[in-house]
Amino acid sequence: MIPLTVVDVRDAESLVIDVLRSGGLAQGPMVKRFEDAFARVAGTAHAIAVNSGTTALVASLQALGLRPGDEVITSPFTFVATLNAILQSGATVRFADVARADFALDPDSVAELLGPRTKVLLPVHLYGQMADMGKLAPLAAEHGLHVVEDAAQSVGATFQGQSAGSYGLGCFSLYATKNVTTAEGGVITTDDDELADRLRLLRNQGMRARYAYEAAGYNYRMSELHAAVGIPQLTKLDELVAARQRNARQLSTGLAGTPGLAVPVVLPGRSHVWHQYTVLIGPHAMLSREELAAELTERGIGTGVYYPKLVFDHDCFRGHPQIPAVRPEDFPVAHTLCRQALSLPVHPALTESDVDTIVREVREALGA
Template sequence: MIPITVVDVRDAESLVVEVLRSGAIAQGPMVHRFEAAFAQVAGTRHAIAVNSGTTALVAALEVLDLHSADEVVTSPFTSVATLNAILEAGATVRFADVRAEDFTLDTDSTAAAIGARSKVLMPVHLFGQAANMSKLTSLAEAHDLHLVEDAAQAVGATFEGRRVGGYGLGCFSLYATKNVTTAEGGVITTDDDELADRLRLLRNQGMRVRHQYEVAGHNYRMTDLHAALGIPQLDKLDTNSAVRAHNARRLSIGLAGTPGLSTPLALPGREHVWHQYTVRVGPHAMLSRDELAAALTERGIGNGIYYPRLVFDYDCYRDHPLIPDASAEALPVATTLTREVLSLPVHPALTESDVDVVVATVRELLGA
């Protein structure tokens, strides 16, 4: 079996043991150490560790004091966490279409989705590549919108030399399969001292000093055990990203010319960190996307469909009062992608032989 992902946290053993021996396993010095290292990676003054990537999004929206009539403009082609966080924060969701080239927000569609009640623009840096932050930042500034970056899959990615997470409030996931993992966890990055202070209060039941409550808060804390897992992951992020990029190049070269298959692009001016290597299986391919996925699984090659539906296209979201006018017809590119995308293994644990097997098998199954 060649898995779609491999989780390897063996480098963290000594730090985990250090925390266990200390007898203090809740949020403490290891979390602070992790935050300092993450802020350096993101290039921001602050990194606030929390207990999940979804929590990071919720907290980022909560400190912006949104109301139900306030709108967040975002992508319909993303993890359900993006939508759930907006709903949990109590805001209204507006969707813009995406670009097939990079799976991120289309700026023309985004401009059309912005209305009088729009308060937040939430681009999603999907699969490890940054959205077009030059154009999206200009849109946000022109319409006086807050920028909240869903960078869950893009730690270390850059746009024109600038790391994602530094354009507004950056929200990262540290789930087990992410490029940097703490098993469960998240981080919010910012250069805004006031927002950083409010986020730290919010994650800690609203208190700065024990039993001195300043706001109605939550328990959004990360533990020292989780932080201990993440510190070595940050130390080897650049190395692992380079290996992912190498694997992605080999996959793209090997799969070039496969009938009906489109390989993903690393666009100029953007450092892609390849959380996923996502191909498109077009309508003229020998097998449909689902047929190819099943055939690869049968051959022992892990794969994943991210995402099989638009994020709102589930019964639990139909007629939701905070998701008005969501329509697949208005989002043609994103809708097409849900029928075509398939992610193949690209992780650092792949051997050269593994990559060769993935290429050869895909080409064989599609008649190349």
């Protein structure tokens, strides 16, 4: 079986052992070392490590002090953590449609939603390529909006040379299958000194010094063990990304022209870090998306569907007071992507022969 994802953190063994031998397991110098390395990747003054990517989103919105009635504009084509964090902030969520080329917020759709209650623009950099920040960032600046980037899948990606996570508050996931993992964990990046200070207070029960509380806070801390797992990956991030990019180019070259299948594209001015390599299976393909996924499983190729429904299209969100009435049909591009998107293996552990096998099996399954 060629799996969709391979997790290899063996390089972290010595650092993990150092932490175990030190006896200091809670947040300490290893976390600080990880934060410094991550800030260099994002090109920001601050990186605040937390215990998950979801926490990164939740804490960022808390730090902005949103109130009931404030609105956050985001994508309906995303993981549920994006929505859950907005709901937890108490704000109202507004969804804009996405662009087919990058799976991310369509600036024109965003512009239609802007109003006096809009406080935050929350783009999602999906699959490893950034949203169109060349249009979204100026739109936010023009209307005085905070930018919170859901960059969970895009560590190291850039837009016109500017790194993901450097446009306001950047929220990253370090979950087990991410390009950089700490098993569980997250990071918030920013150049804003006051917000960084606020976030550090929030993650540590509102304490700057022990038992000296300055705010109502939480335990959002990352452990020393988790930080130790992630540090070696940051050291070799360029190498890991290059391997993903090489595999993606080989996949795109081999799959080009396959009937009914559209390969993903790297848009001008953007660097893609290929957290996922996601093709679209159109209505005229020999097999449906589900049929192709099942056939590839039989042929020993792992696949994934991210995401089968728009994020709000679940019973638990129907009638939610912070979600204005919406239907999947209101977002035609995102709705289509939910039915067509299929991710194929692109991880650094693939060999050239593995990629050739993936290409061959996909093409054969679709009658090429």
